Amino acid sequence: xxxxxxxxxxxxxxxxxxxxxxxxxxxxxxxxxxxxxxxxxxxxxxxxxxxxxxxxxxxxxxxxxxxxxxxxxxxxxxxxxxxxxxxxxxxxxxxxxx
Amino acid sequence: xxxxxxxxxxxxxxxxxxxxxxxxxxxxxxxxxxxxxxxxxxxxxxxxxxxxxxxxxxxxxxxxxxxxxxxxxxxxxxxxxxxxxxxxxxxxxxxxxxxxxxxxxxxxxxxxxxxxxxxxxxxxxxxxxxxxxxxxxxxxxxxxxxxxxxxxxxxxxxxxxxxxxxxxxxxxxxxxxxxxxxxxxxxxxxxxxxxxxxxxxxxxxxxxxxxxxxxxxxxxxxxxxxxxxxxxxxxxxxxxxxxxxxxxxxxxxxxxxxxxxxxxxxxxxxxxxxxxxxxxxxxxxxxxxxxxxxxxxxxxxxxxxxxxxxxxxxxxxxxxxxxxxxxxxxxxxxxxxxxxxxxxxxxxxxxxxxxxxxxxxxxxxxxxxxxxxxxxxxxxxxxxxxxxxxxxxxxxxxxxxxxxxxxxxxxxxxxxxxxxxxxxxxxxxxxxxxxxxxxxxxxxxxxxxxxxxxxxxxxxxxxxxxxxxxxxxxxxxxxxxxxxxxxxxxxxxxxxxxxxxxxxxxxxxxxxxxxxxxxxxxxxxxxxxxxxxxxxxxxxxxxxxxxxxxxxxxx
Numbered sequence: 001x002x003x004x005x006x007x008x009x010x011x012x013x014x015x016x017x018x019x020x021x022x023x024x025x026x027x028x029x030x031x032x033x034x035x036x037x038x039x040x041x042x043x044x045x046x047x048x049x050x051x052x053x054x055x056x057x058x059x060x061x062x063x064x065x066x067x068x069x070x071x072x073x074x075x076x077x078x079x080x081x082x083x084x085x086x087x088x089x090x091x092x093x094x095x096x097x098x
Numbered sequence: 099x100x101x102x103x104x105x106x107x108x109x110x111x112x113x114x115x116x117x118x119x120x121x122x123x124x125x126x127x128x129x130x131x132x133x134x135x136x137x138x139x140x141x142x143x144x145x146x147x148x149x150x151x152x153x154x155x156x157x158x159x160x161x162x163x164x165x166x167x168x169x170x171x172x173x174x175x176x177x178x179x180x181x182x183x184x185x186x187x188x189x190x191x192x193x194x195x196x197x198x199x200x201x202x203x204x205x206x207x208x209x210x211x212x213x214x215x216x217x218x219x220x221x222x223x224x225x226x227x228x229x230x231x232x233x234x235x236x237x238x239x240x241x242x243x244x245x246x247x248x249x250x251x252x253x254x255x256x257x258x259x260x261x262x263x264x265x266x267x268x269x270x271x272x273x274x275x276x277x278x279x280x281x282x283x284x285x286x287x288x289x290x291x292x293x294x295x296x297x298x299x300x301x302x303x304x305x306x307x308x309x310x311x312x313x314x315x316x317x318x319x320x321x322x323x324x325x326x327x328x329x330x331x332x333x334x335x336x337x338x339x340x341x342x343x344x345x346x347x348x349x350x351x352x353x354x355x356x357x358x359x360x361x362x363x364x365x366x367x368x369x370x371x372x373x374x375x376x377x378x379x380x381x382x383x384x385x386x387x388x389x390x391x392x393x394x395x396x397x398x399x400x401x402x403x404x405x406x407x408x409x410x411x412x413x414x415x416x417x418x419x420x421x422x423x424x425x426x427x428x429x430x431x432x433x434x435x436x437x438x439x440x441x442x443x444x445x446x447x448x449x450x451x452x453x454x455x456x457x458x459x460x461x462x463x464x465x466x467x468x469x470x471x472x473x474x475x476x477x478x479x480x481x482x483x484x485x486x487x488x489x490x491x492x493x494x495x496x497x498x499x500x501x502x503x504x505x506x507x508x509x510x511x512x513x514x515x516x517x518x519x520x521x522x523x524x525x526x527x528x529x530x531x532x533x534x535x536x537x538x539x540x541x542x543x544x545x546x547x548x549x550x551x552x553x554x555x556x557x558x559x560x561x562x563x564x565x566x567x568x569x570x571x572x573x574x575x576x577x578x579x580x581x582x583x584x585x586x587x588x589x590x591x592x593x594x595x596x597x598x599x600x601x602x603x604x605x606x607x608x609x610x611x612x613x614x615x616x617x618x619x620x621x622x623x624x625x626x627x628x629x630x631x632x633x634x635x636x637x638x639x640x641x642x643x644x645x646x647x648x649x650x651x652x653x
Contacts, residue, residue, distance in 0.1 A: 057263070060263045060266070063260075064260055067260055068260055076260060079261065079263075079266050080266075081266055081267060081270055083270055083273075083274055086267045086270040086271045086274070087267070087271060087278065087281065087282055087284070088282075089263070089267045090264055090267035090268065090271065090284050090288060091282060091283055091284050091285075093262070093263040093264045093267055094264055094284060094285040094287075094288055096263075098262060098263045098264070
């Protein structure tokens with residue numbers, strides 16, 4: 001189970017750091033694939049996005065992680081995002097494939 | 099007592115009355131209390147009371163009291179008058195809760211429980227209220243969930259999938275589409291998705307359409323142009339000069355000038371698909387084809403009465419590169435001659451559709467298939483009611499056909515079966531025989547044997563199939579019942595595997611029942627959607643394997 005407890009640090013372009021479970025980060029196939037490169041050794045992934053965008057993305061990754069096993073039961077709450085970030089977030093979500 | 103009152107029609111109530119009723123404080127309750135007080139304190143003046151009672155005979159209070167009394171008597175027939183056994187308590191007195199038995203002070207807010215003929219203490223009452231509220235919430239939620247499932251079923255999806263973050267963003271953008279100025283680098287797939295959702299929500303307007311126009315665009319599909327005005331449609335050509343493929347559906351505002359402008363500006367256009375361009379006149383079509391037809395590879399027009407025989411002739415005589423021709427619901431073509439000319443002008447068609455016209459005849463389609471049959475991949479003759487069995491043998495020229503749609507074409511069972519048996523070299527993937535009501539077991543059995551390994555979508559709506567066919571083609575050949583049939587030399591059908599079938603419409607095939615649905619689900623492993631509208635033996639009780647969406651069952 002030790003591998004499940006590993007953490008990675010996501011760093012925004014303006015220096016905000018988010019420490020998340022590796023398992024959570026791996027929901028994004030792009031973040032998962034980056035583990036094979038230098039990011040895998042340092043456990044630090046620098047992303048070209050602002051802190052507030054990255055915060056939304058980290059929120060979503062946790063939302064997905066929390067509810068993905070409850071899909072059959074239904075009753076999943078809606079995930080909401082701030083309206084002013086929607087467009088930029090769509091670009092980044094497209095990039096991260098989530 | 100007036101008629102109105104007897105029917106139980108009540109006038110408007112004040113909020114207080116409503117509140118008191120909810121709390122269980124009714125007129126009957128008050129009356130009981132009053133009577134009690136009268137008995138205790140004012141023993142005198144029985145006559146006065148009598149008079150008062152007569153006066154208020156018509157009052158609702160009295161009637162309700164009487165009804166309550168009658169009810170009570172009906173329930174406890176052994177006790178003649180319960181009031182004598184359980185004397186009423188006054189407000190402020192100490193009573194015992196009928197639920198938990200603890201002592202409490204009776205107040206106006208104490209609730210009377212009819213079934214237990216006693217009052218609840220405050221704790222029990224608040225618990226009961228809580229329970230009732232929760233039950234109401236649960237009921238609402240269940241209703242919402244049922245609605246969601248039904249909605250998803252009609253949209254042919256399943257509920258409760260975690261949405262992708264991209265979809266969440268798109269939902270948010272759609273909600274505020276009028277405030278968006280530029281979409282930016284969101285990827286072509288997302289751009290198309292937003293355009294499709296906007297079309298579906300009917301939000302695609304002259305303003306929002308600009309979001310999708312970029313100079314490097316080579317292909318544009320707008321499925322609902324009804325809110326895009328003429329100037330907006332012109333902007334498509336001026337902003338996107340490199341367009342090669344243009345699809346405009348519901349383009350009722352597309353004007354002659356727009357089409358002329360497209361012919362001038364869109365030098366690279368090879369594919370044009372229009373639905374509902376009813377403002378384009380005959381002469382405008384001819385002018386457009388004079389310029390554009392030589393470079394057109396795909397042309398599709400639907401739902402316009404101004405596209406005449408001359409327009410069609412002017413297209414086909416000048417378009418040597420044409421590989422896809424789709425003409426649907428063109429009421430302007432009133433003779434069969436123009437359709438008869440198609441085989442003489444075009445060759446090497448890959449897609450051909452002439453649908454919903456009575457002017458397509460057997461001879462034209464036979465000639466066409468003789469010429470272009472080997473290259474044809476998709477053939478659609480929906481609603482060509484003049485066609486008969488005569489054209490069926492020419493289908494054998496189509497050695498590469500994968501999609502065949504013959505909705506409402508009056509072909510007969512035996513002839514279609516014969517054609518399929520002799521038809522070599524192709525395996526059909528999508529077959530639509532919606533409402534071909536003259537077809538039956540023989541033709542469908544022949545079809546399944548002809549293309550069973552490749553069939554992906556199959557529509558057998560309204561074909562009078564027997565239950566024997568459906569069950570036997572889905573049962574192993576060594577099943578005892580089938581062996582029995584064979585030894586008795588009765589009609590039997592061998593097992594057919596349909597490994598790729600993903601969509602099947604058995605609507606209005608009356609022989610389909612729960613058992614058939616279960617068998618179809620078990621035997622067709624890839625089947626995703628099964629439609630059974632109008633099959634009144636398909637009920638909600640039938641077993642359906644997970645992953646299969648069955649639409650149209652009776653509940």
